[in-house]
Amino acid sequence: MFSYRHAFHAGNHADVLKHTILVQILEYLNQKDTPYWVIDTHAGAGLYALDGEWAGQSGEVSDGLDRLLGAPDAPEMVQHYLEAVQAFNPDGVANVYPGSPSLALQAMRLQDRLRLFELHPTEGQVLEDTLRKRMRASPRQVAVAREDGFQGLKRLLPPPSRRGLVLIDPSYEDKQDYRATLQAVRDGLQRFATGCFAVWYPLVQRVQAHEMVRSLERLPGNWLNASLTVHKPSADGLGLHGSGMFVVNPPWTLQAGLEASLPWLKNILAQDDQARFSLVHSGQMPTPDAVGHRPSMRQKRSPSRK
Ligand code: SAM
Secondary structure: OOOOOHHHOOOOHHHHHHHHHHHHHHHHHOOOOOOOEEEEOOOOOOEEEOOOHHHHHHOHHHHOHHHHOOOOOOOHHHHHHHHHHHOOOOOOEOOEEEOHHHHHHHHOOOOOEEEEEOOOHHHHHHHHHHHHHHOOOOOOOEEEEOOOHHHHHHHHOOOOOOOEEEEEOOOOOOOHHHHHHHHHHHHHHHHOOOOEEEEEEEEOOOHHHHHHHHHHHOOOOOEEEEEEEOOOOOOOOOOOOEEEEEEEOOOHHHHHHHHHHHHHHHHHHOOOOOOEEEEEEOOOOOOOOOOOOOOOOOEOOOOOOO
16 A cells, blocks of 8 residues: 555645645634535544654654744734644643644534545544544544545535535645546536635646646636745655645635735745745736734744654
8 A cells, every 4th residue: 555654744834834724714614603514535644743753753844833833923824723733732832733634623613524534544543543532523523434535525525514625635645646636626516516625735846746736727616726835846856845725615715814824934934045935816816925923832842852
């Protein structure tokens, strides 16, 4: 099977972008009483130890979440993300990183439903344990399917209340994921035309990645595409130099939130002078720079970690 384990990457710059947007979408969904569903086709393990062996080994969180802690003037949307992470770290030290299922469940009301897919047997088991023991999720509200999220998504759409978010966040370890993601969005929109679909994608030197994003941008309807480059692409063509989130039917609040947040995130997460962001939406071009406020969680975890 595949070797990808999200624990190595938890809290990195890509998680920061993805989860900042996720938190904003959830806040928007919470503005109305009508129940909604969140379907996470690639859920991961749910919660990650930042002081654990894997995260410590990769050190990716140092160039992600860690840089935001205590940084001045965080825009409101980023502050809300930091508050969501802080809720999992009540002692004020960022030792635990919440993945998308945890962030979603934390934001959701009793009437809302969370449907998760995770194919990796170990990650699936950890996810179930985390939800049951740590998050005390009720089986009525949350269901985990240890199956292919691209396939499973089809039978869940549209959700009964016709309100919801589909998060598609593959590791793209398998090149077929690019095609499968595009197809999942196209099929998903046929079944649930008003649904919000959020696709995470890597900025890598791979033709399939570029083609997928260009094809997503050819989708009819309302969409928004935010990307953040943190360093120049490597000479050998390997590695992730940034990431993006493509959101179909975005909340109307998201564009303004990103206009304020992306420039700040770019400055904080930049690893060299090639760092940049772009924000494109259906029928429009990249936006100009802007800035905003300040996070409350200041402390990184203990200095013993790499
Ligand atoms: N969404 C998570 C988050 O934001 O915290 C991170 C998910 S991680 C990038 C991708 C996960 O998808 C991995 O745990 C991997 O095992 C799982 N996976 C890979 N292919 C899958 C598939 N076809 N269906 C469901 N899960 C899959």
